[in-house]
Amino acid sequence: MSNVVVSTVEGPIAWVKLNRPERLNAMNGTLVAGLSEALEGAEADENIRVVILHGEGRAFCSGDDLKDLDAQTACEADTQAWVEAIQNITIQIMQSRKIVIAAVHGWCVGGALEWAINCDFRLFSENTRWFFPEVTYGLFVTGGVTALLTKQVGPQVTKELLILGERHDAKKALETGIAWKVVPDDSLLDEARQLALTIAKRPSVAVADVKRAINEGLHSSLEDAMAQETAATVRGFLTPEAQARAKEF
Structure with missing residues (x-):
């Protein structure tokens, strides 16, 4: 596995770390592939009960690596992929x-924020x-958040967050319900560990079934929302104006 994603096992916990600190763990093809591989490995390990997703260095993840924008938009097929x-x-x-815990610090932007919401x-x-x-770039969100956030915080707040694109702090995340809990910086990983161990004490089948029932019941239109997002995001990536804005940023 590439060292841009480091997966280590601690008893029933899989620690999955985004590890491109020199780029604030920004998302490129290698990181996304490494994260997918780490999640697949955790899913296949019957001894793992909880996955903790976190970032190395000064950020959880700063979103899409705009230095890779040309490669991502070389052609429609590449953008779609x-x-x-x-x-x-x-x-x-x-x-x-498995229960997946996001332990978020520093910058959490765009696609990474959408993963955290997942x-x-x-x-x-x-x-x-x-x-x-x-x-703001003329692009579109992913992660099913057009469905997930609307059901979680309502259409008005969702429009505020997605259309205005303003920067917010941890207090705002807690107020909107995007954060389950806000903790001191130096205790983030310990808090995540303690939560994971508490969850791991619950019967595995019951926990998994509750997660599935809640996700399927509350987010029944997730796949439809994601299909619309994918089409809109591909269109956005291929728009010259959006590419210019992203590169300027």
């Missing part, structure tokens, strides 16, 4: 029989800063 790879992470997290529990450190930049 790139967006589908990002969306596949959402499917892996939300359809997993997780079952979201712990934010006090220094977390987050926003959805996509619409």
